[in-house]
Amino acid sequence: MDSKNSFPERIKLLKAVAEQLRDLANDRRRREVRDISEELHEAAEVIMTEVLHMEAAQTRFAARKNGRRQTTRASR
Secondary structure (H helix, E strand, O other), X not given: OOOOOOHHHHHHXXXXXXXXXXXXXXXHHHOOHHHHHHHHHHHHHHHHHHHHHHHXXXXXXXXXXXXXXXXXXXXX
């Protein structure tokens, strides 16, 4: 997954994954357990990746707010 996605793109991705999970839950009786397991694993990976990106962003924003930067990148 590209770590350069904007927040709106990440929100769109998370909404799409949530919709897939909802559809998966509604369709669970008609599908094989293996298919469901693989889709749940993929969804969990997407969500965890995005959560980690958001946590890192939150840390950077907090550092800016406190006047001390934790990274050497220039401000945008």
